[in-house]
Amino acid sequence: MTRVLLIDDDRKHSQLLQAYLKQFGISLDCAHDAQEGLRKLARSDPDLLLLDIMLPGRDGFDICREVRRNSNIPIIMLTARGDVIDRVSGLEMGADDYVGKPFEPRELVARIQTILRRLDPFESMHATMLFDGMEIDLDARVVKVDGNEVQLTSMEYELLVVLARRAGKKVSRDDILNELRGFDASILTRAVDIMVSRLRQKLGDPVKSPRFIQTIWGRGYSFIARRIVHD
Numbered sequence: 001m002t003r004v005l006l007i008d009d010d011r012k013h014s015q016l017l018q019a020y021l022k023q024f025g026i027s028l029d030c031a032h033d034a035q036e037g038l039r040k041l042a043r044s045d046p047d048l049l050l051l052d053i054m055l056p057g058r059d060g061f062d063i064c065r066e067v068r069r070n071s072n073i074p075i076i077m078l079t080a081r082g083d084v085i086d087r088v089s090g091l092e093m094g095a096d097d098y099v100g101k102p103f104e105p106r107e108l109v110a111r112i113q114t115i116l117r118r119l120d121p122f123e124s125m126h127a128t129m130l131f132d133g134m135e136i137d138l139d140a141r142v143v144k145v146d147g148n149e150v151q152l153t154s155m156e157y158e159l160l161v162v163l164a165r166r167a168g169k170k171v172s173r174d175d176i177l178n179e180l181r182g183f184d185a186s187i188l189t190r191a192v193d194i195m196v197s198r199l200r201q202k203l204g205d206p207v208k209s210p211r212f213i214q215t216i217w218g219r220g221y222s223f224i225a226r227r228i229v230h231d
Helices: 011-022 034-044 060-070 084-092 104-119 154-164 173-180 185-203
Strands: 002-007 024-029 050-052 076-081 097-101 128-131 134-137 142-145 148-149 213-216 220-223
Touching: 002 011, 002 034, 002 104, 011 024, 011 104, 024 034, 034 060, 050 060, 050 104, 060 076, 060 084, 076 084, 076 104, 084 097, 084 134, 084 185, 104 154, 134 154, 154 173, 154 185, 154 220, 173 185, 173 220, 185 213
Parallel strands: 002 024, 002 050, 050 076, 076 097
Antiparallel strands: 128 134, 134 142, 142 148, 213 220
């Protein structure tokens, strides 16, 4: 059974969601403040974190920032519908996706299943892509730059794979979003730019003299590292 941790101070809504998700094989553990949530996260090691932004004491942004210091667990932020700034901020801090409140529970189930499907080793290509300076192990979902492993969130990893599979070609923002899905049309372009920026930082890839990801101004991005093919 999939194990998900929800940090949300709305106890009634949490209980209703807990009962609903159980129908889909999702066990939902609930915490109602930052302290309780972080304690449960460390103790139970769930498969995914649902994180409400509006929390007493420490808000969801602060919790997301702390979690990302030590963990690459998939994070879905729960945000007020129409609050674009909150959604952008969540992505900048390392969230993998967001769902606007109020939301249809079935939509949340679909988002959870989509993210976790990406992490399923049986969904991988069971292969390794090699480039000058980079190795992407599609089976283990491990990325190495100059032999050193780089810690990526699930969304950052998927973005890298989308670009690497089309190495040498222009990939538009629409192409990227069609592959990744899960983002509201109101911030699509901004969302892609944020994710690429975060990915570049982790890869140590400067914009002005890139090794891996080149910006094609007004058109998208291109993965420019030379592919290494073994006989």
